[in-house]
Amino acid sequence: MPACPRLAKVLANALAPLSVLEGKVLACLGNHDHEAADEVAGALEELGVRLLVDEEAIAQTPIGPVQLVGADYVRHNVRHKRGKHLADLLARYPRIDGHLPLMMLHDPLGFRDIVPGEIDLVLSGHTHGGQVGLVSLGLDWTVLSRSAWPDHGLFALGSNRLYVHRGTGFYGFPLRVGVPGEASMLELILD
Numbered sequence: 602m603p604a605c606p607r608l609a610k611v612l613a614n615a616l617a618p619l620s621v622l623e624g625k626v627l628a629c630l631g632n633h634d635h636e637a638a639d640e641v642a643g644a645l646e647e648l649g650v651r652l653l654v655d656e657e658a659i660a661q662t663p664i665g666p667v668q669l670v671g672a673d674y675v676r677h678n679v680r681h682k683r684g685k686h687l688a689d690l691l692a693r694y695p696r697i698d699g700h701l702p703l704m705m706l707h708d709p710l711g712f713r714d715i716v717p718g719e720i721d722l723v724l725s726g727h728t729h730g731g732q733v734g735l736v737s738l739g740l741d742w743t744v745l746s747r748s749a750w751p752d753h754g755l756f757a758l759g760s761n762r763l764y765v766h767r768g769t770g771f772y773g774f775p776l777r778v779g780v781p782g783e784a785s786m787l788e789l790i791l792d
Contacts, residue, residue, distance in 0.1 A: 605640055612644035623649030627658055629671035631707035631727060653705065657694040664791060668700040670720070674707045684714040691719050701791070709751040709765045717759025722789070728752045730767030730780040737779045753780070 619626050628650050634641045645652050653671020660667045672690055675683040687706075696702045702720050706712065709725035730736065730753040731743025745752035756763040769782035 605637065608637055609640040609643040609647075612641060613647045616644060616648055616650070619650060620648045624651075626650045627669060627671060627705065628652050629705040629707060630654060630674050632674050632676075635674060655690055655693075659697075659700065664701065664789065666697075666700045668694070668697050668702045670694050670702070670704045672704060672706045672711070675711070683708075683711050687711055687714050688716075691715070696720075701789070709756075709763055710749065712751065712756065712761070712763040713758060715758075715761055717761050720761055723761065723763045724766070725751070725763060726766045726768050728765060728767075729771055729777070730765075730783065732771055732774075732776065732780055733778045734780045736767075737781055743780055753783070 626649070628645055630638060630641065630652070642652055651658060653669070654673045655671070657668060657670045660669060670690065672687060675686045696719055701722075704715070704720045704723045706723050706725050708727045709723075712723050712725065715723065728745055728750050731745040731750075734740075734743030734746070734752075736743065736753070741754070743752045751763055751765045753765050753767045756765070764787060766785060767780060767783035769784075771777050
């Protein structure tokens with residue numbers, strides 16, 4: 602897709618509230634970001650957001666040092682490729698003693714490819730919470746509930762944890778029913 606300065610400006614305007622957190626916001630690319638990766642990267646850079654594309658960042662926090670690995674998006678229908686990609690990434694950035702290891706991984710299907718104990722918490726999106734379900738009625742069911750896709754909320758595999766954010770948008774058909782958008786704050790309590 603050719604570069605589109607107007608798209609970069611629209612993105613920068615939409616994400617402008619993040620500018621007050623300059624130097625404290627990190628991001629990774631998702632599937633739709635790859636449709637205009639240069640524009641997305643430019644908008645994030647303009648706001649002082651650090652884009653982690655198969656990279657790590659170390660952050661000093663009140664709970665101690667955090668090791669954050671940002672994984673680039675790999676198509677979900679190529680599982681062996683995605684599994685190798687994550688294995689190679691985690692071999693390049695192994696768990697650091699005394700650091701809380703976190704990963705940003707847009708597609709939550711990759712969570713099952715991470716060896717238990719390598720990453721304590723994976724943060725994902727991609728599924729839009731399933732878009733259609735009964736979450737608004739207090740039930741945890743969505744159209745993705747019986748699929749391989751972790752749709753929203755907290756999941757576990759051994760000692761690894763995955764949090765899938767519902768997001769605010771949609772994909773495919775322009776509809777969200779019974780699965781409201783989400784603005785969330787996670788509080789990490791270390792034992």
